[in-house]
Amino acid sequence: MRNRSEAAFVRELLESARYEILPTKSISEQVLQHVPLGRTLTVTASMSLGLGATVDVAESLQRMGYRAVPHLAARMIGSRAELEEIVARLVAAGIDSVFVPAGDATPPTGPYASSLDLLRDLSAMAAPFRHVGIAGYPESHPTIHDDITIQAMWDKRDYATHVVSNLCFDPAVLTSWVHRIRTRGTTMPLLIGMPGRVERAKLLSMAGKIGVGESTRFLAKNKSTFARIATPGGYNPQRFIERITPLIAQPQANVEGLHIFTFNQVAATEQWRRQWAARLEGLAVAR
Template sequence: MTVPLIHPNWAKPPVTMTDGYSLEITAKDVAALREAAPLIPAETPVAITFLPGEETQARIAAAVAVRELGFEPMPHFSARRIVSQGEFETYLAAVAQDAGVRRCFIVAGDPPEPQGPFFDTSALIATGAFERAGIRAIGVGGHPEGHPVMSPAECWDVLERKIGDVERRGMAPLVVTQFGFDPDAFLGWLKEARQRGIDTPIRIGVPGPASIRTLLRFAARCGVGASASVMKKYGVSLSSLIGSAGPDRLVDAFWDGLGDEHGRVRLHFYPFGGVRATVEWIAGYERRHGG
């Protein structure tokens, strides 16, 4: 059974490509989110990352702050970084009770070996803890430009299995992709996903405006393609690493290229250059495009 997503951002077609966007923050970004809050639409989903070295209480406080600011908190759970079943369920219960969390995002995590009992996201889903906590939607990752340790076929198999696992437990699946710079790769991946029968809503990862060096640093860290030809499509010449770049060309290409065959799509912003800079760019983009 597929449960409808519980967010109004998916209830109507977008007016501009940035309509119904979501954001990603760390626990350290709460002050920046609060400063940018007047520019962010009410109920905007805000994902809260699960970074190594952060205190659980800081993540909980971030989720509470997101809710208090009038947005929809979506905390991450990094399977291989969770050291015990108790830690997992305690954190989940806290964000559900204190921040009214009803949607979560799950990733396997970077460590090659688990630091606790969970090797991957399927192991988290299989506990049944999410539905017991009242979670209604689960986000999983998509990799339009491939995965460093999985073949394309394995990526599709894993994605389809996770979506099925979430649906069988009565929750709504959502796919959020890694960020990238190549619209053609994303549009092709979206089309293939729909051809494979994946009708789940999908959020395309987009880097917020940042210095060129910062964008390339995050690309290298996340295994994202950033060749000279790809970056030229994005509007950046690798012959000069001075200055900053925004995702104008990328977002325009999505707006021009998306059709019915790509299904339900929204954007998810990774604010590498800062939350305020990203939100101001989105507001400016909407003004320029009649939003």
């Protein structure tokens, strides 16, 4: 850290960081064992596990005392009636925040070809959620032009409350993207998406499911990027945060938190977060 204010800013980000998990059968127990109650956990929508698994895990985590944020992948929802049923379950569980990506279902399961389509229907339901996140793509989306993804964020501004960036491993790319979306008029708060301290083999195997571009096609087209991650010393979350801190600490960047992809390695992620936060706290006290 360059100075005390940057160190304090990063410590605050680590204290409030939220985790993303996959809705596997054992993940709720893993979270309860390793993650303090009260932390925010987002639950992905997996094509292989189905949206029902996402809702089930979100309800379970909320009951335990966490703040659950289910992903409502638009292209996986079959009808307005199904959306209303899902919303009713989430509201009944006390869940007040959702994340709305388009999803990968091709063709769409129902009438929602894009996240904007679903956001409009959510809004028509008397806005049942206080917080609604949408996706941003610092790295190019495998099927959508960059200018279109940035325009889409603008189009969703009346329906969403914040943007969550997808995985990006290049601080320069992330910096450029943040400047671009702010210049184009997207003012919503931003959460920076990044992997935590995870096994490289796990990261590589899971990235195609919920990582960059949300598609294995991105992995195939960007082998060199993932090769650097797989190489010892290739990706270090602490170094990544330190390199982007001069950007994200700027008020005009409007970065309000970290969105950490755990790839279900919640124990390793939480241990890393606690250790680094403690070191930063120790530095603050020493000074």
